[in-house]
Amino acid sequence: MMELNPIYAGILVFFLRVIDMSLDTLRLLFVMRGKKLLAGAVGSIQAAVFVVAIGAVLTGPLNVWTVLGYAGGFGTGVILGIYLEQRLAIGFGMLQVFSAERGAEIAARLREAGYAATISTATGMKGEVFIIHCAVQRKEIGRVQLLITQVDPDAFITLDDVQPLHSGYFKPSDRRKWGRSARV
Structure with a gap:
């Protein structure tokens, strides 16, 4: 497998974590609203994205860019997930x-x-x-x-x-x- 430039790896991890945490935030809010099937479906997709993101961090060399991408994507994903949930306004x-x-x-x-x-x-x-x-x-x-x-x-x-x-x-x-x- 081709190794990515550390900066590109950090960017990739960032976007994977944004997707992962946005879905995780939505999943949690669906659970709280009793939307079982929706929470399960979103959770399955979220878990798959998480595995890819964590795999990208653990298989490549640990560097500041992947750590920043991982942490920054986490926070940004939570914010985006809350924004999406407010726009969906379910319940x-x-x-x-x-x-x-x-x-x-x-x-x-x-x-x-x-x-x-x-x-x-x-x-x-x-x-x-x-x-x-x-x-x-x-x-x-x-x-x-x-x-x-x-x-x-x-x-x-x-x-x-x-x-x-x-x-x-x-x-x-x-x-x-x-x-x-x-x-x-």
């Missing part, structure tokens, strides 16, 4: 909206747009506040956030990942993604 999120005065209006606007909104009251630092809970597909979070801030620009909005357990109301286009548990 659902639970928005919690805190509004001092316009909670009912926010809930009404969300319902008009086809989203389920549950509203309750609580006592905050400055008195009574409305809390609106709304489960949405992660791809739609930006749209929903815009609807909310159009009604109350001062609303405090948080987001949690959601794992569906049982029943509830979701937009009709979201029901197939939740499975049998969703109802209208």
